Amino acid sequence: MLRPLLRHAFRWVGFCLLGTTGHNLCSAAEPPALERRLYVAVPGIRNYLEYGGHGVHVFDIDQGHRWVRRIPAAGLDEQGKPLNVKGICASAVTGRLYVSTIRQLQCFDLQTDERLWEKTYEAGCDRMSITPDGQTIYLPSFEGPIWHVVDAATGAVRTQIKPNSAAHNTVVGLDGSAAYLAGLRSPMLTVVDTANPTALRTVGPFSGSIRPFTVDGRQRRVFACVNERLGFEVGDLVSGQVLAQVDVPGYDKGPVKRHGCPSHGVGLTPNEREVWVCDAHNQAMHVFDATAMPPKHLASIKLNDEPGWITFSLDGRLAYPSTGEVIDVSTRQVVAQLQDETGTAVQSEKLLEIDFEAGRPVRAGDQFGLGRLLQAPESKAVQP
Secondary structure, three states, rough: HHHHHHHHHHHHHHHHHHHOOOOOOHHHHOOOOEEEEEEEOOOOOOOOOHHHEEEEEEEEEEHHHHHEEEEEEOOOOOOEOOOOOOEEEEEEEOEEEEEEEEOOOEEOOOOOOOEEEEEEOOOOOOOOOEOOOOEEEEEEOOOOOEEEEEEOOOEEEEEEOOOOOEEEEEEEEOOOOOEEEEEEEOOOOEOOOOOOOEEEEEEEOOOOOOOEEEOOOOOOOOEEOOOOEEEEEEEEEEOOOOEEOOOEEOOOOOOOOOOOOOOOOOOEEOOOEEEEEOOOOOEEEEEEOOOOOOEEEEEEEOOOOOOOOOOOOOOOOEEEEEEOOEEEEEOOOOEEEEEEEOOOOOEEEEEEEEEEEOOOOEEEEEOOOOOOOOOHHHHOOOOO
């Protein structure tokens, strides 16, 4: 009697695993499937509407980056025309998405797509970052002297930080202990103790004004684009010293359409083994070995337009340059091109991954392509 019962049990388990019509009939006993979505805010190349119009596009990462929907956005000027989108960030903890323009900060509900509020800031807005608990946003003014420390629930300003550096790019580290502020007219990176925003220190000087930058998961290194350099520089976040100046070998600088610098965009793969840097004039992405010091050039990838940004999927398998191409990190081949509902190619420098389970956000990436090793590499502890 026992043997037939066992055979029946094994058949039932196999039936649940395989199904008969492509559906899992035992899904109630399994965790909900992870739904990975790419959120892309437009106009994300200046105020150019030809690269996907206006709003926030949502793409299904696991279905070949199939276009899912467009979230209507605000962020208009006095004539009702869309303003340049300057930044994007999100919190899976609070279920909120934030998009900044040169004037406003908008907050959306990630489950309903409802726009919850829009706040205008007299000094304008630039590329912001949010703390891991979803409570605080470090919001730069639009190339002005200050950063606003903003209540993420309401948009109210709690306090201000004034490095006088022409506020621009902002990164909050993965553990939330520090915020990193870079201005367009300063070679110094300002580091803020988030527990005491008046406590400031600096890293640098770099060889020129700091443009896009990224930091590793343990917040020991910063990789920064600077004016006039085709490549990037590496700084020590602990000592405050610049460790290396890295140029792209075999490529020349030349005229660029935007940003006024040869490299505008740098990111770490989540496992921190590679650093990728943009090359505007040569319309290319350059890959370096980030485990070496100074990092060593590994490969170059030709793109279909001038890149001005780079970030990665949370699992590190995909790279997202602002040209809208999707690159397989392991093969370094372009595997997809983002397209909107009309088939128009989408380009944006403001994009990130957000993952859902049963319709609820569970993980949010970052627009800056942060490294995600939280312990020394030999421990093999990686935050996905």
